[in-house]
Amino acid sequence: MKIFNTLTMHKEEFVPIEPGKVRMYVCGPTVYNLIHIGNARPMIVFDTVRRYLEHKGYEVNYVSNFTDVDDKIIKAAIEEGVSADVISQRYIAECKKDMEGMNVRPATTHPLATQEIGGMIDMISDLIEKGHAYEKNGTVYFRTRSFPGYGKLSGKNLDDLRSGFRDLKVSGEDEKEDPLDFVLWKPKKEGEPSWPSPWSDGRPGWHIECSVMSKKYLGESIDIHAGGEDLVFPHHENEIAQSESCSGHIFANYWMHNAFLNIDNRKMSKSLGNFFTVRDISEKYDLQVLRIFMLSAHYRSPLNFSADLMEAAGNSLERIRRAADRLSDLAASAAVTDLQPAENEILAEVKAHVDRFDEKMDDDANTADALSVIFDLVRYANTNVTETASKALAQGTLDVLTMLCDILGIIALPEKEIPDAGIEALIEERQAARKARNFARADEIRDQLKAMGIELMDTKQGVKWSRK
Numbered sequence: 024m025k026i027f028n029t030l031t032m033h034k035e036e037f038v039p040i041e042p043g044k045v046r047m048y049v050c051g052p053t054v055y056n057l058i059h060i061g062n063a064r065p066m067i068v069f070d071t072v073r074r075y076l077e078h079k080g081y082e083v084n085y086v087s088n089f090t091d092v093d094d095k096i097i098k099a100a101i102e103e104g105v106s107a108d109v110i111s112q113r114y115i116a117e118c119k120k121d122m123e124g125m126n127v128r129p130a131t132t133h134p135l136a137t138q139e140i141g142g143m144i145d146m147i148s149d150l151i152e153k154g155h156a157y158e159k160n161g162t163v164y165f166r167t168r169s170f171p172g173y174g175k176l177s178g179k180n181l182d183d184l185r186s187g188f189r190d191l192k193v194s195g196e197d198e199k200e201d202p203l204d205f206v207l208w209k210p211k212k213e214g215e216p217s218w219p220s221p222w223s224d225g226r227p228g229w230h231i232e233c234s235v236m237s238k239k240y241l242g243e244s245i246d247i248h249a250g251g252e253d254l255v256f257p258h259h260e261n262e263i264a265q266s267e268s269c270s271g272h273i274f275a276n277y278w279m280h281n282a283f284l285n286i287d288n289r290k291m292s293k294s295l296g297n298f299f300t301v302r303d304i305s306e307k308y309d310l311q312v313l314r315i316f317m318l319s320a321h322y323r324s325p326l327n328f329s330a331d332l333m334e335a336a337g338n339s340l341e342r343i344r345r346a347a348d349r350l351s352d353l354a355a356s357a358a359v360t361d362l363q364p365a366e367n368e369i370l371a372e373v374k375a376h377v378d379r380f381d382e383k384m385d386d387d388a389n390t391a392d393a394l395s396v397i398f399d400l401v402r403y404a405n406t407n408v409t410e411t412a413s414k415a416l417a418q419g420t421l422d423v424l425t426m427l428c429d430i431l432g433i434i435a436l437p438e439k440e441i442p443d444a445g446i447e448a449l450i451e452e453r454q455a456a457r458k459a460r461n462f463a464r465a466d467e468i469r470d471q472l473k474a475m476g477i478e479l480m481d482t483k484q485g486v487k488w489s490r491k
């Protein structure tokens with residue numbers, strides 16, 4: 024697979040540090056509100072990269088943090104009159120619900136910044152010891168010019184940066200040795216969450232969080248580090264400076280950045296009134312539609328959100344699901360079981376779509392072209408797998424279609440909701456089994472219903488049931 028590496032600005036063949044294994048870190052959201060559809064882009068894109076790497080046979084250790092200590096969280100907590108913890112816990116839970124709705128798989132580990140403070144204090148101490156950081160009045164700064172590679176990710180030049188900073192004297196900045204230096208630890212202000220440290224009761228800077236969590240869960244050197252393009256500078260540049268100054272090794276071999284999502288060709292912002300949360304979208308659309316919409320563009324191209332494009336994505340989802348449904352019905356009702364000689368060629372052509380799909384994904388995760396391969400397959404199946412198809416052909420085609428969709432996180436064949444009548448028939452059967460003192464069967468049915476998300480309540484009026 025080739026990956027466009029922001030570090031070299033080239034597409035490079037992906038070679039993991041350890042054969043067969045991938046260590047991947049994706050910067051996660053700051054949890055002070057429901058996530059917006061911009062935040063959803065890296066989640067969907069990099070979840071898809073992970074799924075594809077797994078399809079290629081890699082074991083992927085996927086780490087994505089929640090930034091749960093931050094000015095915005097503290098501000099939200101003060102506004103509501105609750106602790107910062109209440110805000111971050113609430114929005115982590117809500118974010119996980121949105122991820123599930125978008126079929127974004129949970130990370131192998133979702134570390135929380137507030138649970139990793141010890142590691143951050145250790146890394147900051149190490150940086151001070153090595154001369155890469157210094158303390159002034161309880162604040163610890165990273166000595167930017169002590170890291171010779173600074174600017175290698177963003178392509179920024181230290182002298183240009185410094186002259187840009189010259190006029191920008193922010194209060195409290197005077198104590199820095201150099202305007203380029205950035206905060207690793209800052210003392211608390213009244214009412215803020217804080218942790219004791221050798222320098223002050225305070226909290227970590229944002230950049231050090233990711234350096235520490237990446238190291239703890241994935242090791243000093245990792246394969247892929249990813250996030251939105253706004254993170255290239257300063258966040259990722261600073262992460263590299265901290266981690267490499269500490270370890271002396273390359274921090275991450277491949278840097279992937281998604282471009283931004285705009286709304287009706289304008290930057291999404293609350294003040295422009297064009298700000299949508301994933302939850303807003305879920306009230307109007309199946310979040311699978313949002314997923315198809317996100318994947319219908321290359322992740323490094325800006326993407327414009329509009330009702331028209333969402334409608335097109337909705338139609339695409341429909342087309343895939345109709346085809347999957349038809350194949351499933353054909354497999355269930357086929358008159359012949361085994362593949363017929365005349366069908367060999369058709370099944371081979373169906374399977375050839377897998378290589379075509381892989382070719383597109385191998386080219387820097389080109390999900391837009393990979394989706395086109397799925398539509399080619401849908402078209403091919405609609406004309407070539409017909410009522411006369413054997414079960415083997417219908418099922419084989421369905422398997423290829425669902426597998427390719429699954430790599431993109433698209434559910435081609437959603438589990439059908441069991442109709443009420445079916446549930447009631449099972450409940451009646453359970454009552455009959457109980458009457459006949461066949462408790463084993465009665466329990467079996469109860470378990471079966473439970474697995475289907477049906478809860479039973481024995482009342483005086485008889486058995487009542489509800490869907491979970």
Ligand code: AMP
Binds near residue numbers: 050062064
């Ligand atoms: P934040 O909570 O702002 O740190 O953002 C979490 C992730 O969402 C980061 O990877 C950001 O780069 C990404 N992100 C934020 N806004 C957008 C947007 N409009 N389009 C694409 N990605 C975004």
Ligand code: ZN
Binds near residue numbers: 049051
């Ligand atoms: Zn980060």
